[in-house]
Amino acid sequence: MSDEVSAEILTTHILDLAAEGKRLDGRAPDEYRPVTIEPGFVATADGSALVRIGTTAVVSGIKLEPGKPFPDTPNAGVLTTNAELIPLSNAIFEPGPPQPGAIEVSRVVDRAIRAAETIDLTRLCVTPGEKSWVCYVDIHVLDHSGNLLDAASLAAVSALAHSTVPAKRFEIAEADYPLEVLHYPVECTFVRLGDTIVVDPTFDEERAAQGRITVATDEVRRVVAMQKGLVGAFSPDDVKEVVRRAFVHGDRLRALAKGGAA
Amino acid sequence: MGSVGAKEVPVLLSPEGLRIDGRRLDELRPIHIQVGALHNADGSAFVEWGANKVMAAVYGPREVHPRHLQQNNKAVIQCKYNMAAFSVDERKRPGLDRRSQEISKVIGEAFESVVFAEEYPRTSIDIYIEVLQANAGTRCAGLVAASMALADAGIPMVDLLPAVAVGKIAGKIALDLKKEEDNFGEADLPMALVPQSGRLVLIQMEGHMTEDELGQALELGVQGCREIYEKMKQALRDRYSTGPVGGSS
Numbered sequence: 001m002s003d004e005v006s007a008e009i010l011t012t013h014i015l016d017l018a019a020e021g022k023r024l025d026g027r028a029p030d031e032y033r034p035v036t037i038e039p040g041f042v043a044t045a046d047g048s049a050l051v052r053i054g055t056t057a058v059v060s061g062i063k064l065e066p067g068k069p070f071p072d073t074p075n076a077g078v079l080t081t082n083a084e085l086i087p088l089s090n091a092i093f094e095p096g097p098p099q100p101g102a103i104e105v106s107r108v109v110d111r112a113i114r115a116a117e118t119i120d121l122t123r124l125c126v127t128p129g130e131k132s133w134v135c136y137v138d139i140h141v142l143d144h145s146g147n148l149l150d151a152a153s154l155a156a157v158s159a160l161a162h163s164t165v166p167a168k169r170f171e172i173a174e175a176d177y178p179l180e181v182l183h184y185p186v187e188c189t190f191v192r193l194g195d196t197i198v199v200d201p202t203f204d205e206e207r208a209a210q211g212r213i214t215v216a217t218d219e220v221r222r223v224v225a226m227q228k229g230l231v232g233a234f235s236p237d238d239v240k241e242v243v244r245r246a247f248v249h250g251d252r253l254r255a256l257a258k259g260g261a262a
Numbered sequence: 263m264g265s266v267g268a269k270e271v272p273v274l275l276s277p278e279g280l281r282i283d284g285r286r287l288d289e290l291r292p293i294h295i296q297v298g299a300l301h302n303a304d305g306s307a308f309v310e311w312g313a314n315k316v317m318a319a320v321y322g323p324r325e326v327h328p329r330h331l332q333q334n335n336k337a338v339i340q341c342k343y344n345m346a347a348f349s350v351d352e353r354k355r356p357g358l359d360r361r362s363q364e365i366s367k368v369i370g371e372a373f374e375s376v377v378f379a380e381e382y383p384r385t386s387i388d389i390y391i392e393v394l395q396a397n398a399g400t401r402c403a404g405l406v407a408a409s410m411a412l413a414d415a416g417i418p419m420v421d422l423l424p425a426v427a428v429g430k431i432a433g434k435i436a437l438d439l440k441k442e443e444d445n446f447g448e449a450d451l452p453m454a455l456v457p458q459s460g461r462l463v464l465i466q467m468e469g470h471m472t473e474d475e476l477g478q479a480l481e482l483g484v485q486g487c488r489e490i491y492e493k494m495k496q497a498l499r500d501r502y503s504t505g506p507v508g509g510s511s
Contacts, residue, residue, distance in 0.1 A: 041315075044348060044397075045348035045349075055302075061347065063347065065353060082347070082356060086344065088303065088319040088390035088392050091302065091321050091324070136353055138348050142392070143302050
């Protein structure tokens with residue numbers, strides 16, 4: 001049976017189940033899969049974390065290097081986020097330049113980190129207009145079983161929270177010091193399956209979904225970013241509802257991301 | 263190659279003949295192999311080898327992309343070796359560079375030499391190797407991981423492919439170089455062995471060795487490969503043996 005046909009049958013089944021408030025893996029509509037975070041997974045990075053949400057696995061690594069501030073922000077360091085949806089992680093990905101999906105993941109993660117002022121970029125400035133730290137957030141998806149946005153953002157924030165500025169290595173200061181993280185934005189993604197909105201979609205649920213919505217919250221109870229994706233629509237009430245639920249899940253995920261932070 | 267702060271050449275070999283991490287010349291770094299490390303791939307393995315961390319996944323046999331590569335009498339084997347930007351001291355720009363392309367090619371060819379590709383005409387067997395943390399010997403760690411991933415995917419092969427690099431440090435032939443030894447050593451010779459036939463399906467070399475040293479290096483490498491082969495077979499047993507039948511030795 002071709003992939004398209006089996007996906008179609010699965011989609012129908014997922015939608016039928018959702019109409020009864022059930023899910024294929026037995027979860028309740030507002031139940032998140034088990035989450036684990038392994039900080040410091042990559043020793044060559046200045047900060048890193050391996051995040052697992054069910055069988056989805058994402059690793060993020062931070063690299064800090066001296067560079068030049070942008071001309072329009074001479075007093076700030078530079079933050080760049082890059083996500084690689086590599087073909088190792090799922091049969092749907094092919095090698096080549098970043099596809100729209102990868103670009104969306106990078107940009108949505110970047111937006112939440114930036115908007116929440118996760119790191120104070122002015123502290124990454126060394127000499128105004130001349131020299132500043134460039135903070136690279138690289139995200140590698142190892143196993144794609146759905147909800148890459150949440151996994152990627154959780155990995156990125158956890159990695160930042162466990163990062164060291166390699167000031168001694170680059171002869172900028174006498175000693176290395178921890179990167180200060182001021183806020184902990186966490187993204188929480190939902191999809192619509194008929195009239196039911198479920199949290200933390202699996203790969204098959206994403207394929208069956210009639211709209212996806214991601215809400216990033218932080219620990220001072222701000223919504224710092226949102227992103228609607230896929231074909232489908234949400235009412236304003238739906239949005240209010242998912243924001244409320246995003247805070248509940250966000251608080252729990254945040255505690256995990258902070259866990260053991262230096 | 264060297265980290266930004268590194269200026270001095272470290273002492274690679276102590277007067278007692280021990281290396282910077284305390285190993286003897288013929289000693290491997292610790293190797294840990296996990297078969298079936300990923301959910302989505304048809305076969306996968308995670309290898310921690312010294313301070314290397316390498317993930318490999320196999321997809322296929324499946325449709326060939328791009329289509330024109332399809333062969334009517336056998337499967338095509340496509341290998342992609344890639345290093346994560348954060349896997350090395352100075353951030354590597356993401357994407358394929360010439361080094362990665364060359365390594366992908368030689369690893370792919372090594373597997374073409376052992377996979378029964380004629381069993382699966384008009385298909386592709388795709389091997390993906392992701393280096394997450396690098397500390398010299400990543401292509402060998404990648405080969406070992408990919409071998410395990412192919413076995414995990416149930417692809418028929420002549421044999422698994424153990425691989426190791428042999429080098430020359432402080433004038434001596436040494437097994438399985440780590441980063442400092444690779445950076446400051448005099449030669450590096452990665453190889454992959456087909457244990458059943460005793461033949462090598464990957465051989466590369468960079469640096470300088472005498473003819474004698476090269477002979478010595480090949481012998482040491484084969485010995486190292488055989489040691490790794492045992493670990494690979496054990497990792498498969500750990501993953502797949504269900505009871506006393508088949509042995510858990």
